Amino acid sequence: AQKVTQAQTEISVVEKEDVTLDCVYETRDTTYYLFWYKQPPSGELVFLIRRNSFDEQNEISGRYSWNFQKSTSSFNFTITASQVVDSAVYFCALSEDPLGSGGGADGLTFGKGTHLIIQP
Amino acid sequence: KAGVTQTPRYLIKTRGQQVTLSCSPISGHRSVSWYQQTPGQGLQFLFEYFSETQRNKGNFPGRFSGRQFSNSRSEMNVSTLELGDSALYLCASSLGGTAISYEQYFGPGTRLTVT
Numbered sequence: 001a002q003k004v005t006q007a008q009t010e011i012s013v014v015e016k017e018d019v020t021l022d023c024v025y026e027t028r029d030t031t032y033y034l035f036w037y038k039q040p041p042s043g044e045l046v047f048l049i050r051r052n053s054f055d056e057q058n059e060i061s062g063r064y065s066w067n068f069q070k071s072t073s074s075f076n077f078t079i080t081a082s083q084v085v086d087s088a089v090y091f092c093a094l095s096e097d098p099l100g101s102g103g104g105a106d107g108l109t110f111g112k113g114t115h116l117i118i119q120p
Numbered sequence: 121k122a123g124v125t126q127t128p129r130y131l132i133k134t135r136g137q138q139v140t141l142s143c144s145p146i147s148g149h150r151s152v153s154w155y156q157q158t159p160g161q162g163l164q165f166l167f168e169y170f171s172e173t174q175r176n177k178g179n180f181p182g183r184f185s186g187r188q189f190s191n192s193r194s195e196m197n198v199s200t201l202e203l204g205d206s207a208l209y210l211c212a213s214s215l216g217g218t219a220i221s222y223e224q225y226f227g228p229g230t231r232l233t234v235t
Binding site: 035037045047050093 | 164166208210223224227229231
């Protein structure tokens, strides 16, 4: 069965510090998709990134970067020069593709989330 | 382009009652998924609908059901409510076809409180 572990339940840093959120996943499939979502206090999940299992290239988007390593089954998320507006709960999620066609059978499996607090 | 909308936003029900929640996906999106979020269990997948058919289902009892209409709007129903059903219910839409492989866009959720 698929599983996503976010060991850090809460992280608190001072504004402008860099912070890395860890995500470790388990899956039996060779084709799968990994996601990061942000949930601000308003409650709405905001999509940040999707990565498929065949693409191990790291990605950078502004102050956000993601490090995907299949060898360690990790998909970590780094925020550079954090800002107060980055304060939120961040979820890592996994979708398996048992049919190999891109269709997941069990929806998204989410980690428990990491509550990130950026102090001014 | 309008986002995913969910109605109502807040709901208070009594044990034993039933409830229906509604979700309107982003225009052009054909897949709708439902999730339950609680402090204890986190975010859990309920089911996914595509072209009016339930395509995937999570591990929830039969009291949880849903449907999708020809315009892709979806409803979920919970019958015989229990206290443990109190949660934030999130709806997500995606383009469909191979729904889960696409990014899912979430609505603001419906906060259900069962007393």
